[in-house]
Amino acid sequence: MALNITKTPKCYVGGAFIRSESGRVYPLHDADGGFLANIPLCTKKDLRNAVEAAAKAGAGWAKRSPYNRAQILYRLAEMLESRFSEMAAVTSDKETRATIDRIVHFAGWADKYEQVLGSVNPVASSHFNFTVTEPMGIVGVLAPEEAPLLALVTLILPVIVSGNTVIAVASKSKPYPSILLGEMLAVSDLPGGVVNLLTGDRVELIPTFATHEHLRAIGATATKDEAKTLQQGAAESVKRVVLHEPKTDWFSESHDSPYAIRDFVEAKTVWHPIGS
Amino acid sequence: MPAKTSRTQARELLFGDLWEFDPAPESAPAHIDERYKLFIGGRYVTPKSKKYFDSISPRDGKKLAEIPHANAADVDAAFAAAKQAFGPWSKLPGAERGKYLFRIARLLQDRSREFAVAETLDGGKPIKESRDFDLPMAAAHFFYHAGWADKLQYAAPGRTLEPLGVIGQVIPWNFPLLMLAWKIAPALATGNTVVIKPAETTSVTALKFATILEQAGLPPGVVNIISGAGETGAAIVNHPDAAKIAFTGSTEVGKIIQRALAGTGKKLTLELGGKAANIVFDDAPLDQAVEGIVNGIFFNQGHVCCAGSRLLVQEGVEKELVARLKRRLSTLRVGDPLDKNTDIGAINSKEQLAKIKELVQSGIDEGAEIYQPSCRLPGNGFYHAPTLFSGVSQSHRIAREEIFGPVLSILSFRTPEEAIEKANNTCYGLSAGVWTDKGSKILRMASALKAGVVWANTYNKFDPSSPFGGYKESGFGREGGRHGLLDYTKLA
Numbered sequence: 058m059a060l061n062i063t064k065t066p067k068c069y070v071g072g073a074f075i076r077s078e079s080g081r082v083y084p085l086h087d088a089d090g091g092f093l094a095n096i097p098l099c100t101k102k103d104l105r106n107a108v109e110a111a112a113k114a115g116a117g118w119a120k121r122s123p124y125n126r127a128q129i130l131y132r133l134a135e136m137l138e139s140r141f142s143e144m145a146a147v148t149s150d151k152e153t154r155a156t157i158d159r160i161v162h163f164a165g166w167a168d169k170y171e172q173v174l175g176s177v178n179p180v181a182s183s184h185f186n187f188t189v190t191e192p193m194g195i196v197g198v199l200a201p202e203e204a205p206l207l208a209l210v211t212l213i214l215p216v217i218v219s220g221n222t223v224i225a226v227a228s229k230s231k232p233y234p235s236i237l238l239g240e241m242l243a244v245s246d247l248p249g250g251v252v253n254l255l256t257g258d259r260v261e262l263i264p265t266f267a268t269h270e271h272l273r274a275i276g277a278t279a280t281k282d283e284a285k286t287l288q289q290g291a292a293e294s295v296k297r298v299v300l301h302e303p304k305t306d307w308f309s310e311s312h313d314s315p316y317a318i319r320d321f322v323e324a325k326t327v328w329h330p331i332g333s
Numbered sequence: 334m335p336a337k338t339s340r341t342q343a344r345e346l347l348f349g350d351l352w353e354f355d356p357a358p359e360s361a362p363a364h365i366d367e368r369y370k371l372f373i374g375g376r377y378v379t380p381k382s383k384k385y386f387d388s389i390s391p392r393d394g395k396k397l398a399e400i401p402h403a404n405a406a407d408v409d410a411a412f413a414a415a416k417q418a419f420g421p422w423s424k425l426p427g428a429e430r431g432k433y434l435f436r437i438a439r440l441l442q443d444r445s446r447e448f449a450v451a452e453t454l455d456g457g458k459p460i461k462e463s464r465d466f467d468l469p470m471a472a473a474h475f476f477y478h479a480g481w482a483d484k485l486q487y488a489a490p491g492r493t494l495e496p497l498g499v500i501g502q503v504i505p506w507n508f509p510l511l512m513l514a515w516k517i518a519p520a521l522a523t524g525n526t527v528v529i530k531p532a533e534t535t536s537v538t539a540l541k542f543a544t545i546l547e548q549a550g551l552p553p554g555v556v557n558i559i560s561g562a563g564e565t566g567a568a569i570v571n572h573p574d575a576a577k578i579a580f581t582g583s584t585e586v587g588k589i590i591q592r593a594l595a596g597t598g599k600k601l602t603l604e605l606g607g608k609a610a611n612i613v614f615d616d617a618p619l620d621q622a623v624e625g626i627v628n629g630i631f632f633n634q635g636h637v638c639c640a641g642s643r644l645l646v647q648e649g650v651e652k653e654l655v656a657r658l659k660r661r662l663s664t665l666r667v668g669d670p671l672d673k674n675t676d677i678g679a680i681n682s683k684e685q686l687a688k689i690k691e692l693v694q695s696g697i698d699e700g701a702e703i704y705q706p707s708c709r710l711p712g713n714g715f716y717h718a719p720t721l722f723s724g725v726s727q728s729h730r731i732a733r734e735e736i737f738g739p740v741l742s743i744l745s746f747r748t749p750e751e752a753i754e755k756a757n758n759t760c761y762g763l764s765a766g767v768w769t770d771k772g773s774k775i776l777r778m779a780s781a782l783k784a785g786v787v788w789a790n791t792y793n794k795f796d797p798s799s800p801f802g803g804y805k806e807s808g809f810g811r812e813g814g815r816h817g818l819l820d821y822t823k824l825a
Contacts, residue, residue, distance in 0.1 A: 178798045184794060193804075294760075294806060314492075325780075325785055325786070
């Protein structure tokens with residue numbers, strides 16, 4: 058009987074598949090304790106490299122038209138649907154289905170949230186005054202251990218739909234869905250560097266997530282201690298931090314919301330005189 | 334196409350000091366008490382600390398009133414009152430909450446002149462600004478938010494807005510009563526109760542505001558007004574019963590607050606410092622731009638977080654614009670803020686004056702060229718002449734640090750790309766100005782500038798319906814409009 062070709066799991070960073078710069082890995086086992094694969098144990102240096110990749114991709118992604126961003130996200134749903142059984146095998150049918158639906162939901166928001174979140178303001182003086190949203194830039198995402206696909210995607214989608222870029226750390230105990238997600242992102246027309254997925258130990262990476270000045274916001278599930286570290290570090294550069302309970306129900310429809318997008322956009326108000 | 338530079342010098346009438354203007358002091362009574370009390374649970378109470386400090390009028394350096402220096406026990410009492418008031422207040426029908434806010438707006442309008450004079454005496458801003466800007470705008474904020482109280486279900490489609498609880502609010506000294514209105518009005522409209530602390534040097538109008546609340550019949554404890562210094566503010570920020578902290582002030586203190594709240598689960602909005610670029614292109618209407626530049630940096634003595642403190646001029650019009658600007662500066666009247674003709678009043682405090690002077694000296698030391706019109710400053714009180722620095726480079730302190738005074742740094746640029754690069758090259762991101770005749774250029778610049786407010790062919794305009802707040806280290810959250818409202822609620 059011919060031997061199977063096993064896959065080497067790699068992280069998806071800057072549109073490329075990489076191992077950790079440190080060469081470190083940790084073993085992933087199946088339910089029976091058998092060896093499955095080695096997963097990259099990413100370092101602070103990997104995080105900084107990912108931030109550089111995200112910075113390069115940011116301007117171009119933010120400039121894409123909302124319609125174009127919508128189509129690219131929809132394409133991601135197509136890519137996941139076409140490998141449904143493979144993803145369901147490492148998560149579940151239910152989680153994969155919910156993830157596809159959530160991607161489609163947010164794809165549709167790309168050219169709509171502005172009309173919900175923005176405004177034309179009826180000022181008393183003779184000025185045309187409006188408020189539009191803009192992406193913040195590079196955003197750090199820390200996904201929980203459970204719902205390793207759905208939670209990760211639910212945290213990433215509202216960030217990128219407006220033109221931000223992401224560096225996300227996947228579930229440590231269940232990293233494989235993020236490895237597959239990277240492969241799907243790579244063929245989804247999403248420009249390389251917009252979503253960067255790291256695997257490894259969040260405990261090691263949290264201090265750098267907190268203090269890296271080029272990360273303008275953090276979206277994370279965090280324990281109380283982790284929240285404190287993240288928010289204290291964030292204060293050094295007045296970074297925005299959006300926290301979720303580790304026990305969040307990721308299947309809840311409450312996540313299908315433009316207000317999750319609002320957490321990762323800046324509001325810009327423009328004034329112009331009306332008259333001669 | 335670049336504007337034509339005029340070959341002939343514009344004609345102007347130069348009277349110099351030939352004639353003195355007669356003083357035109359505002360004479361309406363300000364009704365300032367000799368000694369104030371804290372306002373807690375609907376009652377005027379002496380501070381448990383038994384301590385007071387003097388509020389100095391920057392106009393003449395003389396003592397104006399004695400202000401309670403609240404301690405942690407006073408702050409505790411205020412939070413207890415606010416906590417007790419929260420239940421009934423948040424359950425009150427929105428329309429009823431709104432009626433209180435409408436009343437407050439009307440009462441502020443009634444007593445507008447009295448408060449304007451008090452504001453000018455206590456803070457040093459020209460009476461024409463406190464009379465024509467601070468007071469009408471403060472009343473407008475209450476009126477605007479009053480109308481939201483029974484319409485919250487329309488503020489966020491698909492969600493219900495729920496109040497947060499007791500909000501701790503700490504406000505700055507540059508627009509004392511207006512910042513109080515920005516903070517209290519949205520908090521109350523959404524069903525929260527408030528513990529608010531005015532800045533140490535400008536507590537008078539906040540403490541006077543208690544009488545407005547009393548006249549409006551606001552239920553006890555809904556708004557509690559606590560005066561004091563830094564440690565009083567810290568006691569508010571760190572109080573376990575605060576559901577949210579709303580702070581306007583320096584980036585330095587904002588970072589301390591953000592750090593202090595880490596891991597507490599309290600919500601936070603910060604409206605912090607700025608170093609705004611005011612960008613003038615060579616196709617701009619120059620006379621209008623000059624007025625906008627003057628308003629941008631000399632409004633309220635430059636004590637404005639969104640002041641247009643960095644002027645970026647396109648090279649082709651730099652010489653002409655600076656010449657016109659200097660000419661305009663010589664007509665600004667600096668002096669007694671209570672005089673109705675005064676354009677630039679007193680610097681808020683001795684400490685702030687020292688800080689401005691220190692930064693001005695750094696500009697001279699680092700090689701920028703200083704210009705100040707000849708103007709006589711009053712002998713007593715805290716005053717600073719309007720100041721221009723030309724030949725400023727990006728690395729100079731006066732181009733990077735917030736001066737918070739009547740000091741403008743002038744830099745030049747050649748292309749829109751260079752202007753964007755220079756404008757965004759700062760840790761701040763509160764505001765920016767653009768002056769050009771070309772609409773598409775305005776929209777391009779407006780979208781490229783990393784700032785929460787962009788004024789195009791205007792500057793320093795504000796409105797309760799218009800969201801205000803910063804990018805980057807200028808803070809987060811917005812004040813005003815639907816955006817500001819949402820920051821005082823949780824979406825259920």
